[in-house]
Amino acid sequence: MRELLKTLCSLSAVSGSESELRDFIIKEVSPFAECTVDKLGNIICFKKGKSPASKKVMVDAHIDEVGIIATSFTADGFVKFQTVGGIDPAVMLCRSVIFENGTRGVVGLKPVHLSKADERKKLPDLDSLYIDIGVACEEDAEKLISVGDTAVFESEFELLGENNVKAKALDDRAGVSCLISLLKDESEYDFYATFTAGEEVGCRGARTAAFGLSPDCAIVLEATTAADLEGVPEENKVCCLGKGPAISFMDKSTLYDRRLYDAAINSGLLCQPKSAVAGGNNSGAIHLSKDGVPTLSISLPCRYIHSPSSVASLLDLEAMRVLAKEMLKKAASGEII
């Protein structure tokens, strides 16, 4: 699972530029499930189980990640850009980025020596930032990249201690790795897996995938903010590394189906409630599909989410896989819904 996660995190898939990761996933799961790609670039998989399911379950993870998109060049060959998905300027400054074709750049910043006292206290506006790709004029920049090209922040996949990892794109390669694992395992019941595109730009893929599948029930595998940091009061931590996957009762886009939430929390498996009404994910699109879809969200607690240095626990990831498998079985058997 760790090696799979490492490979998944090392691939780039900024929303709208997901083909590299999509191809990898299809190659990985096609021996185990029937795969099709829909018009938005979602991978829709049918997994044959030991028995037909009493309820049609869709298990979802999104393949895209946050990143940046080149918008224009300055006369001196610097690249102006916008973010794709939400990224705090604080985690972009003086980091290296890599474009789809391998061109490397650095998000520059006036050095501290030249910054006035008030400038040092304030984070720069996103609009003032620029990428240095090492060329001296606009023409040379255009030879290397084009406007519309996307890039990710470079980040090594590294272990912090034995059980924690630091990487980019744990949101949502965590979910993708679990879902791949569910497809590779033998399943009690038939189910559908969706690897969806465009979550970070408005849960676009999940909307069409859910419409196309018309599931009776959905399980969304995600990553969510863990604020279990030194100095943060208990009530503000949202969820903690090492306590298992976080189960959402409500976030900014979904009031979750209580039957599914209760079944997960009371499963006896390692998990924790996501103790804040914050964020949102594909559940927001899926649970409102057609006449409504009861939805469960299982998320990997992740520190510094949407930054190039997200930190999460491999033990939580394993617990997430176990819980997802159990909840899939229960939901498909019809005993919850």
Added chain:
Amino acid sequence: MNLKELTASLTNAVSVGHLRSASDIAKQELSRYAEVSDFGAIGIIGKISNSADKTIMLEAHIDEVGFIVTHVFESGFLKVAAVGGNDGRLLPATPITVHGKSDIPAVFISTPPHLAKKTDEAKSADEIYLDTGLGNAVCGIVSAGDFATYRNSFKSLSGGTVCSKSLDDRAGVACLIEVAKRIHDKPLDCNVIFCLSEQEELGTRGARTAAFSLDCDEAIAIDVSFGDAPDIPATKCGKLSKGAMIGISPVLDRRISTKLLSLAKGNDIPYQTEVMGGATSTDADVISISRTGIPSGLVSIPLRNMHSQCEVADMSDLESVVNLLEAYILSGGAL
């Protein structure tokens, strides 16, 4: 190793406080061409002696900016203080190596959006935590007083530009070693001292004691200076790929600056001038007032994002600096 390989090797190593892997590489490389002594806290000295009356010192600082651990929490988090000038704005989610009993990776925390009250307010290094991900096991590995440095490794950008931590001033160190390589077997009218000094980032301390100890006749400091970027006025910086920046300032000896300018012109070495109204904020400031005074010059390499994990320089500028210094030594200096 060619100049780029040497720069990569030096920047990937560490030199802060008592940690000296970069110093060890520099010492090894320099000793191929010069007689090297290691003066610890002062720095590393290489000498090419020709029994000449005159001695010219070329100086660059080997130390880099970093952090020092001030408190270890059982939760696996650390508090640190900055070692050298540091911009708190660019720290959140930055990978760091903590040099404890063993080297371990860590990241500066970034405040999650639901906890950020004023999202555009930056914190300083001593206001945010480092996350080692270790829990209480961290207490057996890291202690207060241990150092930490940026974890970024040397990478190439397009053209001749490169990006790394600690190009300030390993780029200068690499140039010095390359100069030693080129001149060590040539007839010279002067003795040459290569001084790789410590603690520049804490206030040009190593150069102060080194200059006193070495007592040379003239000196040139090689450091980095500000490179052009969209958020810096063009009048306050040099331009990458436009050559060695020759310093002109009341604290620098004008004869040396003039000699450097004429050598650059005469040898078609790309150069640009850097005029300062007083202190240069480099080791040249203290070398020039060592003992009864050492006439000093300054040659700089334009550098973007100074003191960050992604400093950017153009290798062609390092080449220009090497060519200029080589010409200067072969000419016998300015005095």
